[in-house]
Amino acid sequence: MTSRQGYGQILREFEVSPKKRLGQHFMIDPGLLRTVATLMLPDGFAWVALELGSGIGTLTRELCGRAEWVYAVEKDRDLSGAAARMTGSLPNLTWIWGDALEADLTGDGLRQDHPESELALVGNLPYYLTSDLLYRALIPRTPWRRLAFVVQEEVGERMAGRAGTGDFGRLSLWCQYRAEITLEKRLPAGCFVPKPDVGSCVVSLDMSDYFPLSEEREGFLDAVSRSAFSKRRKTLANGLTEVIPDKEAVIAALKNAGVDPAARPQDLGVEGFVAVVEALWPLRHLSNRNSLS
Structure with a gap:
């Protein structure tokens, strides 16, 4: 099941209706999903990824093709049937049904279970949770090698905002203190189901090994x-x-x-x-x- 029509069929078969209150906007275009997964988990690393906001697993499928293991976090249990159909055959996937805000964003648990792997925190983040999730992942020191997310375009611009501009704020500071940040790709609103009111982008953060403060x-x-x-x-x-x-x-x-x-x-x-x-x-x-x- 690797076509846009096939993914749409799963949504219809399981009567999936994206919930506005959870900020659900699904990506179902296979080409786009492959591109996003490649930007999130580039070649050359043995990745173990924690994916936030996994939805029905369309991006999860592509991430599993690029990682040793993927842990997919999704709050909405109503999506479990569609997610099982989408990802049930994948041998390197663990679903975690719960709130992303309650997940271990420190990466400490994953480091214990995968001591030799490169750890990545990724996902198509619900707009209303983006800043909170980012601060929880950025302010403490963590073993993450890379963070990569689909976020609202305005948020991506703030994350990469330059000093002396209106975009530079607390989020910019912490992103740039911890990492080298790149706006990888802009995603028009039409890439999502349902279509959001604003555009999105893929943003990556390659975490630094050195920080100037204790x-x-x-x-x-x-x-x-x-x-x-x-x-x-x-x-x-x-x-x-x-x-x-x-x-x-x-x-x-x-x-x-x-x-x-x-x-x-x-x-x-x-x-x-x-x-x-x-x-x-x-x-x-x-x-x-x-x-x-």
């Missing part, structure tokens, strides 16, 4: 970035008071580090935020403890 200071970066971007129209000096209430101390520390206290957070980029964290780290004893939790 894990402890990365926790501080999380607090600093949340505070700064929650007030992105304010200057750094005003936007960081939730973390360090002593504004004068913040201004002095930033100036000493060569960071303009009057800058807006979107102007800094990754290096700028690293400099902010290093500058404010000695002042953390002055912090609002609630902001660091």
Whole structure:
């Protein structure tokens, strides 16, 4: 069953009606699915993939052809019959029926089960969960070698947004701090069933092996970035008071580090935020403890 008509037949046979509340938009074009799977799991690696939002398994089939093993996570159990028809013959697939937000996005469990494999976190993400899922995968240090997702085009542009532009935000910061990000392919709305209101894109993140901050200071970066971007129209000096209430101390520390206290957070980029964290780290004893939790 490898044709668009065949996939559509499965949807009809099992009376699958995509649920708007779950953000379900299925890809059923075989050529497109092969292209997306290739972009997600490139040649030359022994991949083990955790796929989020697997739907009826159309992309899952293609991922299984490129990976040693695929773990497919899907919340909607009403899709289980169609998914079984789509993927039942695949020997390297485990279905996990549950919420993606409750899945092990740290990758620690997969690393224990597959100590020698390259780990990838992939999927056609439900639009309403995208940012939450990305933060959970990006903020802690993980063993993921690659992250690759189909996301709303606007989200992809924010993930890859450059400093000094309106697209650069907290999500951009964490994506670019952790990885080399690439907008691989734009996908018109007509690629999906049902057709969404906006276009999508495939975005990949090749995870870095080196990070300029310690894990402890990365926790501080999380607090600093949340505070700064929650007030992105304010200057750094005003936007960081939730973390360090002593504004004068913040201004002095930033100036000493060569960071303009009057800058807006979107102007800094990754290096700028690293400099902010290093500058404010000695002042953390002055912090609002609630902001660091």
